[in-house]
Amino acid sequence: MAYVPVNQTRGSQLERPGERKKAKRISAGRANAGLTHIAGEMFVAAELAKRGYSVSLTMGNAKAVDLFAEREGHAICVQVKAIARKKNVGWPLPLEKKKIVAGVLYVCVVLNEIDAPPTYYVLQPEEVLRRGKWYQTRAILNVGDAKQFEGAWHLIGHALRKLDPLDLSRPKA
Numbered sequence: 001m002a003y004v005p006v007n008q009t010r011g012s013q014l015e016r017p018g019e020r021k022k023a024k025r026i027s028a029g030r031a032n033a034g035l036t037h038i039a040g041e042m043f044v045a046a047e048l049a050k051r052g053y054s055v056s057l058t059m060g061n062a063k064a065v066d067l068f069a070e071r072e073g074h075a076i077c078v079q080v081k082a083i084a085r086k087k088n089v090g091w092p093l094p095l096e097k098k099k100i101v102a103g104v105l106y107v108c109v110v111l112n113e114i115d116a117p118p119t120y121y122v123l124q125p126e127e128v129l130r131r132g133k134w135y136q137t138r139a140i141l142n143v144g145d146a147k148q149f150e151g152a153w154h155l156i157g158h159a160l161r162k163l164d165p166l167d168l169s170r171p172k173a
Helices: 033-050 125-131 154-162
Strands: 054-057 067-071 074-083 091-093 104-110 119-123 132-134 139-141
Touching (some): 033 054, 033 067, 033 074, 033 119, 074 154
Parallel strands (some): 074 104
Antiparallel strands (some): 091 139, 104 119
16 A cells, blocks of 8 residues: 655655644744754765865765775774754754763864855764763754864864774874
8 A cells, every 4th residue: 555745844754645643843943953953064075075085975864884984904983963953952963872982083063144254063973972962852962162183184084094094004294
C-alpha cells in the first residue's frame, strides 16, 4: 500500500490513502533547520577544501559524522553543527553524551545574514562535552565569546598529525 506525505513542508510523516492525520505545525525557523544544517556542511566542506583537504560528505539523517577530511593519507571525521544566527541559544547536541565521540572534531557554524560570511568555531570533543548543557529534553552547545575557537582550523591539521599513519615507517610531523 502506498504512503503519501502528510506535511508537505517537511515530508516526514506518511499516511495511508483515505486516512486523515492532523499535520504537525512547525515554526518557520524549525522548518528550515534541515536546510541550515546542509548549508553548514557545505560551507565547512568548502573551507576545508580551500585549506588543501580532500573532503567527502556522508549521507543520511542520523549520522554520527558529517564530513571526512583527508590530507597526505590521513583522515579525520568532522561533525558539523549549524545555526542560522548567533542570537539563537546555541547549537543542538545529541541528548546522550556518549554520542560525542572522541577523535571527531566539531565545527559549529553561524550562517549569519545573507551578505555576511559564516562564522566558524572549531572544537575538540572534550570541549564540546565541557561546554555543552544537557537538559531533560534537549542539549545545547554555547561557545559564548570563546574567541580561541573562532576560525581555529589549525585544530584539524593538529588532529591529523596526532593520528598514527598506516605506514609506520613514515615519521609523524
